[in-house]
Amino acid sequence: MDSIIQFFTTPSFLMQALINGMVIGALFSLAAYGLALVWGVMNIINVAQGDFVILGGYVAFYALGISTPFLEALQPNFFSRILLTPGILPLLSIPIASSILFVFGYLLYKVIIYRIVSRDLFTSLLATFGISLALQQLMNLSFGADVQFINTGLPTLFFMDDLVALPVVRLFSLILASILSVFIVIFLKKSKMGLAIRAVSQNARAAALIGVNTDRVYAFTFALNTAICGACGALVGMIFNLHPYIGTPYTVRSFMIVIFAGLGNLPAVILSALGLGVFEESADFMFGAELRLAFVFSLLVFVLVFRNWRLSKKREYLK
Amino acid sequence: MRDFTKNDIRLFIALCSLGLVAPILFPAYINQLSFAWIFVVIALSWDMQGGHMGYNSFGNIVFFGVGMYAAASFQILPFFSLGDWTEAGGVQTFEHSVSQYFSGYALGILFAAIAAVATAFIFGNLILKMRGHYFAICTLALGVAIGEVFASIEILGAGQGLSLAVWPRGFLDDTYRRLFFYYQGFLLFVLCFLSISYIIRTRFGMTLNAIRDGEDKAESMGLNTNFYKISSWILSAFFIGLCGALVGHLVGFIDPIDVAFSGATYGIWMIIMAIIGGKGRLWGPVIGALFFHAFNEIFWTYFLGWQRVALGLIIVIIVVFFPEGILGFFQVRKKSSVSALSTQPQQQKK
Numbered sequence: 001m002d003s004i005i006q007f008f009t010t011p012s013f014l015m016q017a018l019i020n021g022m023v024i025g026a027l028f029s030l031a032a033y034g035l036a037l038v039w040g041v042m043n044i045i046n047v048a049q050g051d052f053v054i055l056g057g058y059v060a061f062y063a064l065g066i067s068t069p070f071l072e073a074l075q076p077n078f079f080s081r082i083l084l085t086p087g088i089l090p091l092l093s094i095p096i097a098s099s100i101l102f103v104f105g106y107l108l109y110k111v112i113i114y115r116i117v118s119r120d121l122f123t124s125l126l127a128t129f130g131i132s133l134a135l136q137q138l139m140n141l142s143f144g145a146d147v148q149f150i151n152t153g154l155p156t157l158f159f160m161d162d163l164v165a166l167p168v169v170r171l172f173s174l175i176l177a178s179i180l181s182v183f184i185v186i187f188l189k190k191s192k193m194g195l196a197i198r199a200v201s202q203n204a205r206a207a208a209l210i211g212v213n214t215d216r217v218y219a220f221t222f223a224l225n226t227a228i229c230g231a232c233g234a235l236v237g238m239i240f241n242l243h244p245y246i247g248t249p250y251t252v253r254s255f256m257i258v259i260f261a262g263l264g265n266l267p268a269v270i271l272s273a274l275g276l277g278v279f280e281e282s283a284d285f286m287f288g289a290e291l292r293l294a295f296v297f298s299l300l301v302f303v304l305v306f307r308n309w310r311l312s313k314k315r316e317y318l319k
Numbered sequence: 320m321r322d323f324t325k326n327d328i329r330l331f332i333a334l335c336s337l338g339l340v341a342p343i344l345f346p347a348y349i350n351q352l353s354f355a356w357i358f359v360v361i362a363l364s365w366d367m368q369g370g371h372m373g374y375n376s377f378g379n380i381v382f383f384g385v386g387m388y389a390a391a392s393f394q395i396l397p398f399f400s401l402g403d404w405t406e407a408g409g410v411q412t413f414e415h416s417v418s419q420y421f422s423g424y425a426l427g428i429l430f431a432a433i434a435a436v437a438t439a440f441i442f443g444n445l446i447l448k449m450r451g452h453y454f455a456i457c458t459l460a461l462g463v464a465i466g467e468v469f470a471s472i473e474i475l476g477a478g479q480g481l482s483l484a485v486w487p488r489g490f491l492d493d494t495y496r497r498l499f500f501y502y503q504g505f506l507l508f509v510l511c512f513l514s515i516s517y518i519i520r521t522r523f524g525m526t527l528n529a530i531r532d533g534e535d536k537a538e539s540m541g542l543n544t545n546f547y548k549i550s551s552w553i554l555s556a557f558f559i560g561l562c563g564a565l566v567g568h569l570v571g572f573i574d575p576i577d578v579a580f581s582g583a584t585y586g587i588w589m590i591i592m593a594i595i596g597g598k599g600r601l602w603g604p605v606i607g608a609l610f611f612h613a614f615n616e617i618f619w620t621y622f623l624g625w626q627r628v629a630l631g632l633i634i635v636i637i638v639v640f641f642p643e644g645i646l647g648f649f650q651v652r653k654k655s656s657v658s659a660l661s662t663q664p665q666q667q668k669k
Contacts, residue, residue, distance in 0.1 A: 045452055047459075115639045121452040122375045126590070126638045129377075133583060134631025141624065252460055259453075290471050290478075297464035304457045305445050318453040 004286045012163035017281040023170040023239065025277025026177035029270045030232040031250055032257035033181060034225035040263045041201040041221045042117050044124040048132035050250030052101065052226050055135065056233025057242040058143050060097040061150050064089060086153035087168070090238055093150075094176065097230040105226025109219045117218055132247065140244040150237040173235040180231060185266055197221055249296055256300045259307070330602070331512065338505045342498055349497040353569060355612045356504035357562045360511045361585065362592035362604035362611075364558040368551045369590065370599035371519055373531030374447070376552075378458025379559055380586030381465050384579035385438050386431035386560030387567035388475060391483045393430040394423035405476040417487045424484075428564050435560020436553050443549040450534070459582070466580025480574040483567055500569055507565065511558045516601050518554070527551055531599070559589075583627065588615075591634055597644030606645055 007013050035049050046052075068089060071080045083089055112131065116124045154168040188194035199207040200217045208214050236242070236250075257276055261268035276299075283295045308318045338356070342349050361383070368374045395404050399413050407413065415423060446457050470478045486496050518524050526547045529537040538544050563579070573579050580586075588611065596607025614633075618626045641648055 045456070112635055112639065119642075122455065123638050123642060125375075125452060125455055126594075127635050129587065130631040130634030130638065132631070133587070133634070134628045136583075137625070137627035137631070141628075248463070252463070255456055291467070294464050294467035294471065297460040297467065300460040301446070301457055301464060304449060304453060308446075308449050308453075312448060318449045 003288075007282065007285045012161075013285055015159070015164045017285055018278055019164065019166055020170070021278030021281035022274055023174050023277070024281065025274035026174045026270075027232055027235055027239070028250075028253050028257060028277060029273030030177055030180060030228055030235075032254035032261075032269050032273055033184065033266065034228040034232075035251075035254040036258045036261075036263055036269060037197075037221060037228075038225045039258065041197055042113075042218050043121065044113070044116065044128065045121060045255070046225070047125060047128040047251055048135060048247075049225075049229060049254055050247030050252075051132045051135040051139070052105070052229035052247075053233040053236055053250045054242055054244065054247045055104070055139060056097045056101050056226075056230030057150070057237030058139060058148070058233075059100050059230065060090075060093040060234035061148055061237050061242060062143075063093045063096045064150060087172075090150060090152040090154075090169075090234075091172070094231050094234040097234040098227045099230075101230030101233075102223045102227035105223035106219055108226070109222040113222055114215065114218065132251075136244050136247060143242075143244065145244065148237070148242040150234070150242075152238050167239075169238050173239055176231075176235065180228070181266065181270060184228070193217070193220055249293055252297060252300055256296075256303060259300075260303060327516070327601070331516075334605075335509065338508070342501050346494070349494075349501050350569065351612075351616060353497070353501040353504040353565075355609060356501075356508040357565055358588070358592060358608040358612050359605050360504075360507050360558055361562050361589040362596070362608040363511050363515055364555040364562075365589040366593040366598060366604040367515055367518075367555045368527075368548075370593055370603070371524060371531065372527040372548065372551050373599075374548065374552075375455050375590070376458040377455055377582065377586065377590070378460075378462040379555060379589060380462045380580055380582055381442070381458075382435040382438060382556040382559040383563035383566070383585055384466060384469065384575070386435045386563030387573055387579045388469065388481070389434035389560070390427035390431040390564030390567050391481055391573055392427075392475065394420075394427040394484050397423060397426065401474050405474060405479075405481060413484075415484045415487055417490045420484060420487045420490075424568075428561065431560045431564035432557055435556040435563070439553045439556030440549065443552045447545065447548045447552060462580060462582045462586055466576055466582075469580065470575035475575075476573075478575065480572055480578075482572050485571070500565065504565055507558070507561055512605070514554075519601065523547065523550075528599075587630070587634070591630075591637065593644075594642070595637055595644055597646030597648075597650075600644075600646050603644055603646045610645070 007017075031049055031053055035046055038044055038046050068084075071083055071089075074080050083092075108131070112127065116127050152169045154172075156165050156167040157171075158165055188198060196207070196212050196217050197220070199210075199212055200214055200221075204214055207217075233242075253276065257269060257273045260272040260276075279299075280292065280296060284292055287295065304318065311317055341352050345352065361379075365376070365379055369376060392401060394415075395401055395413075398415065398419050404413060442461065446454060446461070449457060469475060475481050486493075519527070526537065526542055526544075529540075529542065530544055530547060534544055566585075567573055567579075570578060577584075592608040592611045593604045594607065595611055596605065597603030615626075618629050622629060637644075643650075
């Protein structure tokens with residue numbers, strides 16, 4: 001009880017929770033938008049979303065781990081000096097993770113996912129759950145069970161008499177997440193593939209009739225989702241840490257955000273993601289960090305029960 | 320009311336007699352055999368609402384864990400202070416006498432059933448009104464949330480887990496201990512199989528099938544679907560809770576995340592066992608569970624470290640290529656030569 005009162009009466013705590021929450025929320029919004037895309041277009045709920053995020057983080061971690069000593073061993077020249085400036089290489093690792101995960105997602109689609117696109121939701125839930133299980137242990141076997149962390153070498157800013165800390169990398173991630181989501185919106189609105197994706201999500205049969213190759217659109221959508229997860233994962237690796245078995249909370253958070261916002265509503269997704277981030281950080285302050293996961297998961301149950309209760313007044317239900 | 324076919328009865332009697340003599344035939348494998356019966360029971364009870372009612376829950380592991388904790392703590396509670404017990408940790412400073420052990424055991428089993436049923440009643444009222452994948456995801460989150468909550472309760476050992484009462488020292492030897500648990504698992508199987516095979520042949524079971532095939536229509540026929548859904552979940556919870564209690568005693572130590580509320584092991588196993596055998600068929604979960612258990616034992620013995628990869632791949636393969644399971648696979652092939660029209664799983668009348 002004391003911690004709750006203390007939290008609400010101390011401005012620096014409030015400020016810290018707000019800042020951290022916004023940053024985390026920006027990250028969640030990326031994963032959530034990928035989930036909403038796949039759900040809306042392919043009618044698949046991807047339970048392995050969080051594991052793709054973690055995989056992206058590991059890819060970025062190893063890209064950095066390989067390239068940094070290599071660059072340092074080179075004769076210092078103009079390029080290596082630029083690349084070794086703190087913050088540049090980690091920044092570059094984001095597109096690298098993203099593109100590797102794009103290829104990974106494309107291959108995964110070609111091997112497994114295309115078989116479950118037309119099936120019912122339970123099949124896709126179970127199949128992606130299986131992928132998630134296998135991926136978790138494969139990551140554990142290949143990357144080790146240690147907690148990893150991408151060191152960016154960027155400084156931390158302090159405000160309000162040094163009581164509120166804001167690592168620059170968190171600021172980065174906020175900016176990057178907003179740039180990425182703007183980019184995704186523009187891509188979906190303007191490009192030809194984006195047009196095809198939107199057409200298929202509205203009516204796959206009609207889109208196929210007018211000559212859209214739905215299989216290619218599905219493959220691209222899924223790969224795009226994993227690419228978004230890759231970028232998100234690289235940022236997760238810089239801000240939090242990486243561990244093979246911590247993917248599921250990211251899946252649950254993205255699912256919660258999508259349910260809260262509704263499918264295909266990007267501003268709402270971003271808003272509810274920021275809201276969730278701030279809410280979670282505040283709960284962290286008030287109830288302690290060990291209950292954080294319990295809080296996230298029970299919040300999802302609560303949101304679903306609440307939405308269902310509201311719908312039941314109109315004699316409808318969640319389905 | 321549909322009748323048992325002669326084949327059903329023959330198969331059941333054969334299985335029962337095998338179960339009775341199995342520990343004498345294979346004395347080295349008593350523990351594995353007791354787990355086999357427990358697996359059959361959890362698969363059958365998951366299938367009760369997953370297969371027959373069509374409510375695919377990822378969260379029945381909640382009842383498993385709740386039953387396990389109830390059985391453990393109510394065996395300790397009447398005789399010792401639970402706080403002191405968890406404080407002592409792995410150091411065994413407390414010992415149950417013979418009468419204390421068994422009276423506590425009975426009490427624990429009783430409360431395991433009560434706790435599981437109460438949990439199913441409370442959450443059933445809240446979340447069984449959702450449909451389809453919302454229900455599935457909600458139960459998935461529920462399982463993890465309750466596991467995390469239990470992992471933060473100090474008096475139950477928090478994240479360090481809770482060790483169960485040990486078998487009273489000097490009372491019979493280890494073989495009898497194993498037999499004691501084995502025959503309980505076997506008894507649980509007989510009870511569970513008989514009650515479920517009876518229930519799915521009554522009006523109650525037909526209502527469950529009606530809910531699976533079209534809930535809105537069932538409701539418009541005047542069936543109180545909510546009552547049926549909750550009672551079916553409670554029945555499923557009852558057996559899974561008892562299984563949890565038994566597994567707790569067999570393992571001897573409860574870890575909140577990795578044993579009691581482990582969605583990645585027991586939680587997904589019960590689903591995949593029912594699907595391997597054939598969802599919504601009486602014998603499906605039984606065959607699936609036995610098959611899966613054998614597979615699982617082999618994998619844990621020879622491919623340690625890869626078992627989750629294997630499990631994930633198995634799930635994908637089963638779900639993608641054999642969604643109807645072993646029984647469904649053969650039934651479809653057999654039927655396609657007779658008539659392709661009937662799609663419902665039914666007994667073949669001779």
